[in-house]
Amino acid sequence: MYKPNDLILRTTTSLIAFILLGFAVYLLFAGHNSPGGGFIGGLVTAAAIVLMYMAYGIETVDKVLPINFETLISIGLITAIVTGLGSFLFDVPFLSHTFDYFEFPIFGEVELATAMLFDIGVYFTVVGVTVTIILNIANDQ
């Protein structure tokens, strides 16, 4: 059987995917007031996942990441919509956001914004959509 010689790809993938995922989380959390955001964070994550699919094959990665990416789209959208609907509880216009500063043990003072929650929804949606599209094209004979 033909077996591709992809030692370099596999070795670098394990390193690069790790860096990409970390950077994606950074982009996601930086998003609401500096460059970054859920959309770009989602794309970077999707890139890391697709890279893993390329290096290790669909079966292996499906075992490591048992996520249904189509469901992930729904979960992301629900998160984003419910964040918007949160404004109903406080009797303020739809999609109003607020923020405050909190003390955390290691990080010190951190600004947390409700826009962040919306961004997480966007993040899940983008990961779900991108990976679904790419896997569908890859599986198409």
Next chain:
Amino acid sequence: MSNLVVLPIIIPLLAGVIVALFNKKVAVTRTLTKLFSILNLGVAAYLSWIVFTTDSIILETGEWVAPYGIILVADPLASLLVLTTNIVAVACAFYAPHSLSLRQETHYFYAFYFFLITGVSGAFLTGDLFNLFVFFEVLLMASYALIVLGGERIQLRESIKYVLINLFSSILFVTAVAFIYGAVGTVNMAQIAERVQIQGQDGVLTTVAILLFFVFATKAALFPLYYWMPKSYIVPNTVVSALFGALLTKVGIYSILRVFSLIFVHKLELTHETFIWIAGLSMLFGVIGALSTNNIKLIIAYNIIPAIGFILMGLGVFNQDGMSGSVYYLVHDMIIKTALFLIVGVIAYVAGTSDLRKMGGLIHYYPGLGWLLFVAAFVLAGIPPFSGFIGKLLLLQGTLSEYEVVITIIALISSLLILYSVMKIFIRGFWGEKDETGKYEKKSTKGLIGPIVYLLAFSIFLGVGAEWIVPSVESISTYLLDPEIYIESVLKE
């Protein structure tokens, strides 16, 4: 509570996402779809009731005040159309399970159905030209998915045309929005209207206005931009055709109605005079198309074009009666077109073909269906006391008071031909000898008739209850003819 305005957009969006989660469990999605669409109808009814009894509701999302933030405006016109959209949507939600194949249902039909409603409601409610574009895209994305649902060869062929023409007009739409932003420095519709008033509608703005008209006319399928519409509307499943016929072209004509009654109203002799001619040609060519074919679905699809022509005619004359007629006819047509599409869907199903030449004598097997079609044809053509009559009466009062005799005659002739084109289905399909070969073995129409009766009941109420409805429509017309009310309610000066 101003957040009420966003509910008709958010409920279908949330519903779409939730039914996508339960995609494989068809029984659950069907029930959820019915529940959510009824809920949304209730909310839309409540919203319109509030708007009609008190005043327009403006929502400045995220507490960003107009004209800087994104606003949603539930004025009488928008809320009336959202209500009508939801009336239609409920009928389609109940019709869909009986009309679609299981495969189509599990390919996210219900999710895209809700996204379509989201886009349509959003387009009606937004007070921002760029957001109008965004909601157009939302509903177009959903419609791209719905048109290929089923994946037959002819669907794929028609959908390529459909996607290309819509992408092209969307590009033009963004370009036009950019031009407007360049010329007046804002995309908030109220502020555009205010600034156009101050600056005067010079050559550049009129050109942009015509460009916008071109974009909306493509979506609304007006002469000469309708060529893509009839064939691509009949290839998907009946319930999808009904949704498209009722909602998509109407969003286009609504946008024309909004933009040319609020913003570009200072060069009437250039814009609105032209509309009258385009309206006349749309009526003629649409009805000729309807007469030219023996495909029952195509007959109804072609009938969309003269209806859009009628609505544009009222805007063209731009007076009290004409505008009332346009608004009334818009509501009337959304309901009756859905009903007709659903009826021909049932006919095509029981006859096993949509070719008129191959059917006949259906009345012996399906008398109820036959009479429903008969009533629907009368409603559509405008036989008193049905709703088409009231709409046309208002429109023709409008044209005659401006001494537009030619267009009045064209409108009357095309009404007659519309009646003939739909009656042709009744005459050829239902009259005739009883077919003894057993070709039309009684098929179950369970669940298909209910939604049609429900829609026709609304249609008949629109006509018979004109006494209660026309005053509201006339108040909308007064409101549309005076852009100041809209501008003041949004910008609060």
